[in-house]
Amino acid sequence: MFNKTKKLILTFTMLTILNVSTAMENHHTNHTATEIVINDPWVRSAPPNAPALGLFMQINNNTNHDIKLLSVNVSGYKRIELHKTVVQGDMMKMVKQEFMPIPAKGKLHLKPGSWHIMLISPESVLRKGDTVMIDLVFDNGLSKTVRAQVRNGKKMTGNHHSMMY
Amino acid sequence: MNNKLLSGIGVVALIIAIFYFTSLNKNYQDLAKQLKVSYILHNPNKGLPFFSLIDHNNNKFDNNNFKGKWTLLSFIYTHCPDVCPTGLMDMSILKSTLIKRGVNIVPNLVTITFDPARDTPSVLKTYLTFFDKDFLGVSGDQVQINQLIKPFGAYYERVVYAKNGKPTVLKNDEPLPEGALKSGYLINHTAWIYLLNPDGQIFAGFPAPHDPITMADDVELLIKNY
Numbered sequence: 001m002f003n004k005t006k007k008l009i010l011t012f013t014m015l016t017i018l019n020v021s022t023a024m025e026n027h028h029t030n031h032t033a034t035e036i037v038i039n040d041p042w043v044r045s046a047p048p049n050a051p052a053l054g055l056f057m058q059i060n061n062n063t064n065h066d067i068k069l070l071s072v073n074v075s076g077y078k079r080i081e082l083h084k085t086v087v088q089g090d091m092m093k094m095v096k097q098e099f100m101p102i103p104a105k106g107k108l109h110l111k112p113g114s115w116h117i118m119l120i121s122p123e124s125v126l127r128k129g130d131t132v133m134i135d136l137v138f139d140n141g142l143s144k145t146v147r148a149q150v151r152n153g154k155k156m157t158g159n160h161h162s163m164m165y
Numbered sequence: 166m167n168n169k170l171l172s173g174i175g176v177v178a179l180i181i182a183i184f185y186f187t188s189l190n191k192n193y194q195d196l197a198k199q200l201k202v203s204y205i206l207h208n209p210n211k212g213l214p215f216f217s218l219i220d221h222n223n224n225k226f227d228n229n230n231f232k233g234k235w236t237l238l239s240f241i242y243t244h245c246p247d248v249c250p251t252g253l254m255d256m257s258i259l260k261s262t263l264i265k266r267g268v269n270i271v272p273n274l275v276t277i278t279f280d281p282a283r284d285t286p287s288v289l290k291t292y293l294t295f296f297d298k299d300f301l302g303v304s305g306d307q308v309q310i311n312q313l314i315k316p317f318g319a320y321y322e323r324v325v326y327a328k329n330g331k332p333t334v335l336k337n338d339e340p341l342p343e344g345a346l347k348s349g350y351l352i353n354h355t356a357w358i359y360l361l362n363p364d365g366q367i368f369a370g371f372p373a374p375h376d377p378i379t380m381a382d383d384v385e386l387l388i389k390n391y
Contacts, residue, residue, distance in 0.1 A: 044250060047295035049288060052246040079349075085247050090318075092248045092373065093353040096326060113374055118246050120349070153254060 035063050036102075036138065041148035043119070044112070045128040053125070055117035055134065055148060056110045061102040065140065068099040069108075073135040078121035085113050094118075099139070112153055126150045196390045203360070203371045203383040206318075212366060216313045218277070218305030221290035226303045231365035235272035235388060238359045240319050242280035242352050243292045250296070252356055252375065257297035259377035263384065270388050272360065277303040279321045279352055281310060282341070311337050317367060321354035360384060362391055 041057035055074075061067050072080050082097040100115055102108045110116050126132060130150045137143045197205050213228060220226040237256055241249040256274050263271045276293055278284035281304040284292075289302030314320070323335045325345050334353075335341065341350065356373035358380070369387050371380055 047292040049291045054246040090355045
């Protein structure tokens with residue numbers, strides 16, 4: 001009888017802990033979803049033997065504080081680095097970055113010729129139309145998981161001869 | 166008498182030469198004013214150095230490969246995730262645009278690697294033909310590539326990052342430190358696209374970033390007025 005009561009209490013306690021942690025997790029996710037919004041994440045389609053791929057997106061920071069993108073995790077790559085292409089005279093310099101700054105109530109646009117995430121030594125190069133899960137880790141303790149699509153970096157649109165990224 | 170005659174011929178030849186080069190430069194000066202996104206780099210007195218490299222089909226590629234045809238040329242490295250793929254795509258769009266316009270002369274697409282140690286002919290073939298089946302990649306001896314890029318005003322430097330994140334910049338004639346081929350390195354570089362004339366000379370240059378549609382206007386104009 002005593003054992004049965006003990007088991008019941010233990011089960012109740014376990015369920016309560018589980019419930020609270022799930023609620024906390026949901027709260028955390030919702031919190032993140034509104035504080036940081038990622039728009040249009042994409043990987044540039046590349047040759048089958050490409051040693052490095054570019055990952056681009058727009059990161060919106062809806063908080064009142066500056067935040068930093070510290071790291072990015074994508075499975076299937078030997079190394080992932082944060083980079084910025086800097087133009088100095090005629091030289092195009094690819095400069096490795098410790099972090100990417102996203103200003104309070106502002107955004108950072110990762111695009112060709114500017115900020116980008118470099119996916120190095122892919123196990124296999126994705127094809128156009130494939131999608132890949134990306135984990136972004138920020139300095140405010142938040143992280144964000146998004147699905148990026150593989151597509152061409154540049155294309156001609158309609159008859160207007162305009163270019164788009 | 167003979168000396169006087171020779172002097173006379175010499176003076177006339179000099180006047181003709183001055184007139185020819187002045188009018189030539191004048192023509193190109195007028196042409197230069199009409200260009201939207203390119204610069205005339207033509208210097209008939211300054212040719213390319215003699216070079217002998219290897220194309221992506223393992224054939225010899227030397228000065229003769231630039232003769233008798235127009236060529237669009239760029240310098241790249243395949244470990245580049247941003248600037249080089251963009252430039253290659255631009256070259257391909259430029260070529261397609263000229264074809265769609267029905268022009269008589271569409272230049273060949275050639276790309277020479279800054280980084281032959283990693284970009285072998287077979288690596289270049291797989292990499293470049295993804296962007297356009299008509300690309301011809303060129304690899305070969307690093308020292309010859311270093312000589313060849315000089316008259317183009319092209320330049321590169323390799324950047325090796327230490328484990329603590331500290332970058333070391335190596336000029337193109339400095340050897341790579343041990344293990345750098347395996348651990349990897351980046352290359353800072355110029356990213357112009359060049360138009361070579363059928364005499365195998367540099368004729369015009371397009372600085373980055375490129376707008377291939379406007380570039381096509383200039384290429385048409387440059388070829389028409391050559």
